[in-house]
Structures are given as structure tokens and as C-alpha cells.
Amino acid sequence: MDVKRLRELLSKRLYLELQLFKDTKLVQEKEDIFRHSYEIGIHVNLYGILTAYADSLQKGAIRRLLNLKSVILGSLYREWLTREDCFYDELRPYACRELEAVLELGGLDCREEDVDGTGLDKAA
Numbered sequence: 846m847d848v849k850r851l852r853e854l855l856s857k858r859l860y861l862e863l864q865l866f867k868d869t870k871l872v873q874e875k876e877d878i879f880r881h882s883y884e885i886g887i888h889v890n891l892y893g894i895l896t897a898y899a900d901s902l903q904k905g906a907i908r909r910l911l912n913l914k915s916v917i918l919g920s921l922y923r924e925w926l927t928r929e930d931c932f933y934d935e936l937r938p939y940a941c942r943e944l945e946a947v948l949e950l951g952g953l954d955c956r957e958e959d960v961d962g963t964g965l966d967k968a969a
Contacts, residue, residue: 851907852899858911859899862918863892887925891918 866888870881878885895917899907910917 848904848907851904851911852902855899855902855907855910856896859892859895859917862916863888866916866918884922887922888918891921891925895921 867885870878870885873881902910913920
């Protein structure tokens with residue numbers, strides 16, 4: 846099979862994975878859909894990224910993806926959840942700078958958390 850046909854198959858597989866995922870989520874109650882909005886958004890973004898990236902994949906890489914027994918989008922999403930969130934690293938200093946005036950009034954603390962995410966507020 847030529848690489849063009851393999852790319853088409855990969856594109857169809859990713860599309861079907863996304864549609865099946867959306868079908869399982871969008872039949873839920875509004876509150877459940879809202880609760881899963883991050884997961885839904887990431888799946889849609891992963892689909893867009895992978896379909897655009899598929900054009901640059903070599904034949905062997907496409908074959909390996911097509912031979913995966915697990916769901917590609919779901920696997921990438923679960924892996925994504927294990928990553929450090931750099932958004933928080935950017936948001937925290939900004940919020941602390943903006944709240945500096947409130948800090949002078951007392952009560953808020955922008956010192957570093959413990960490595961496990963607990964510490965100041967013990968939320969993690």
C-alpha cells in the first residue's frame with residue numbers, strides 16, 4: 846500500500862476515534878458534558894494536530910500507528926494528563942504580582958508549594 850493510502854487510513858481512523866469519543870460524551874447530561882469539557886477540547890485539538898502532522902509521517906510510522914490496538918487520541922490524552930502544566934507556572938507569577946496590593950493587607954501568601962503540590966493551601 847502506498848503512503849498516500851496509508852495517510853488516508855490514518856486520517857479516517859483518527860476521525861472515527863474522535864466521532865466515537867464525542868458520541869459517548871455528548872449524549873450525557875449537560876453537567877457531565879461541562880465536567881468533561883477539558884477532555885473534549887483536548888481530544889478535538891489532538892485530532893487537529895495529528896491530522897495536520899500526518900502529512901509529514903513516513904510510511905513505517907503510519908503503519909505502526911495503524912497497528913496500535915489502543916485508541917490513539919485517548920492514549921495521547923492520558924499521557925498528556927501526566928505532564929507538568931506550564932500554564933500554571935506562567936499564571937502563578939502573574940497572579941502574585943497582581944495581588945501584591947492585597948498581600949500587603951495580609952492573609953494571602955505566594956510562597957512556593959511543596960514538590961508534591963501541597964503546602965500553603967494543602968489543596969493537592
